[in-house]
Amino acid sequence: MRDVLRLSVPLALWLAGFSGVYALQGLTCSRHWPEDLPARPALLVGWALAVLLQAVLLWLISRDPSPSRFVQGTSLALAAVSLLAAAWTSMPVALTSTCL
């Protein structure tokens, strides 16, 4: 089961991070967000945390290899994909208008 988790956790956490950043963006545009608190820094922090989490996972998977070469290679590739996906899919927090 550890091998199955190794293969599935990075992408699952990408999805959680992606959804979290999207939810945060929704929150910053809602009536609940304090007017004097700027949204973009909060979103940038959310993005950075999502990327950092993936980097840590990639490091952990490379540090504690699976006995199976196939599982190790594939899980490393999937962790790298998750890192790239986290960087790419939340990049709009730095590039586009927040609530327009």
Next chain:
Amino acid sequence: MFALGGVLAMLIRAQLASPHSAFMGPEVYNQVFTMHGTVMMFLFAIPFFEAMTVYLLPGMLGTRDMAYPRLSAYGFWCYLIGAATMVVALVLGLAPADGWFMYPPLTSTEYSPGINADVWLLAITFIEVSAIAAAVEVVVTVLRYRAAGMSLSRMPIFAWYILVVAVMILTAFPPMILGSVLLETERALDWPFFQVDKGGDALLWQHLFWLFGHPEVYIIFLPAAGMIATILPVMARTTLLGYGWVVGAAVSLAVLSFGLWVHHMFTTGIPHMGLAFFSAASTLVAVPTAVQIFAWIGTLWKGRPELHLPMLWILGFFATFVIGGLTGVMLAVVPFNWQVHDTHFVVAHLHYVLIGGYVFPMVAAVYYFLPIITGRTRFFKLGEVAFWLVVPGFHVTFLAVHLVGLLGMRRRIWTYAPEDGWAIINLVASVGGFVTAIGFALIVVDIAVNAAVASRGRRNPWGAGTLEWATAIPSPSYNVASIPEVRGRYPLHDDPEIAVRIARGEGYLSWPTRKRRETLVVGTSRAEPLQVAVLPGNDGLPFVMAVATAVVFLAPLWDAYRTAGVALLVVIALALRWAWSNGSTRDEGPLDAGRGTSLPSAWEVPDPPGWWGSLFLLLADATMFGSLLFGYAFLWTVAPAWPPASYVAPGLLDVLLALVGAAALAAGPRLAARALLASRGPWIGLLVALAGAGALTAAAASIWAARPDPTSHAYDATLWLLGGFVALHTTLAAIILAYVCFRVAAGYASSVRIGETRIAQLWCDFAGSTGLVALAAAWLPGVFA
């Protein structure tokens, strides 16, 4: 079902073939296009690959059957009854007419009176029971029921794909099931989840639907991709290039597809940043798709392809799917999407993806596996003629539909005027559509004729390397006479004698010395033999239970809620009867599994097959719970008529009941299991857990007491639903705990037979943890307010 969907498609093309057509009126046309989409997506695409999987997967894995054969039967009967309901509704003019995605407020009682929309909501939800059932058993079968030595790296590539798809079903279907529950509750009881003036929001439905609907596209595509990755190397007389990369691409595609749902909602006024997230994710999925396509092209390159009929259909897939993929990338670009949203361009794109990416590979799969199913070698060559009708006919149709969409023809319009300038293009599309339909009819004739009268064939006619071809054809119901030990990805190539060895009984569990149906359970990763599982015999229970389940879902169509309640009690009773037939009242000890190995029975381990099934069913349940919390947060954040007049705040007693209840639910089953391990009675632990379930239910009920009118505001309706979720799961936990009590009393538990207590522990943990989170979500706004 494919034929029915096809006939409905031809009715649509007949209607649109000429301007101002009098062939159908708008009411009938609305039902026809809604049912075409519904039939193709829910009644054909998913059930068809699930059926192929249930039939072929055990053979591929070298095991005797799926993990839960009775669950297969139950799912089949649920599907059949649900599908029959939809078809009867169509014949009676009671079919839904709001499009296959059923957007409110069009589907509210105000704009869709009558039971047409209810038929969709209730029957489709019922059918999804079968999809969830199949998904649970596919996951458990792939992870635990394989040939010895078939480690993750040696699994047939189709097993990887279908494992990924099954997990997707478990996580994608619950949001839609929840959406259907919310909409049906609004229609039947006036709980205002989608009514803006009462704190609801119609966009919530779109989020819940597309949280399911976009992964659904990949749920449909990936099994077909698995078939291509299986068939293509055989046709090319080589092995799959980049097995690990293809597995990685399939897993990536599956998960990334969950980050795309909003790209169906680009025109709903979502802020640009939100659109950009989903545009970025939408372009990203092209990468793993391309990895697979290049792996398949590379496989062709390194092999020596032969142009048999399955290969012809795969080439049809390449030509079609790549175009569908490219138009998908176009639609991922927001400004272009705004221009063509709800036009026939989108219709053409989705047909290129679904027919090119699913139907063509599945036709290839049917022809490829036909010898296993019929035991015959194809002789009559109607299939080749059919191919040359279907593929060109399809492209004529849908290239024209692309064009007419770019010219501005909207979807779901029942007619158009001559001066719109769409007449000739539509006529061309309709002619192409009818040619395609004739081609598909020829395929049916070809398969029927060859299945009936072609000559008997030999084993493994394609020279494949995977285990499903190691049996006699047609494959026997038990698949393998003995369970082999494999040492590579292509066992038939590694050991050409393996089919004979299996038939000779040189594998595991070759002789039925214990006079029951047994199969091997292996380790998840390395596939080392772990347990001997006992499969059930033939049983009418699944059919009876499916009928009772049908009553639960369909009686509300006639407002017969009491009948539905009685049927629910019957379902519970039958489920308990079902579970009772498992297990043993004595410890059997290690069993001779053959090849000099002794293994425990699956009844005498802490993680029996039922534990694994529960684990993955609870994954679906957790997704449902997450979707409910998402809906609550969405309304709290976005819905215009929020905040409500007041929030509910808990009393000290309510909080204590919740905390103590959850703690008792967590501790009780553990105490019971520990007592069993020490050969003591588990009664104290079980009673503690039962008391915990009662306390948590009381805490949930306090919410209902505090807000007695769920029809007044979406907040109140959501609170009722959260409380209902908690109460449902504490009740389930209590039923399971009571069942374990009776089982212990009847002698079905011992110091080694603790599996059922561990299953109860899973359900109690879930009820306790989700109960605490649900109650916290209900109470926290009131606490902070």
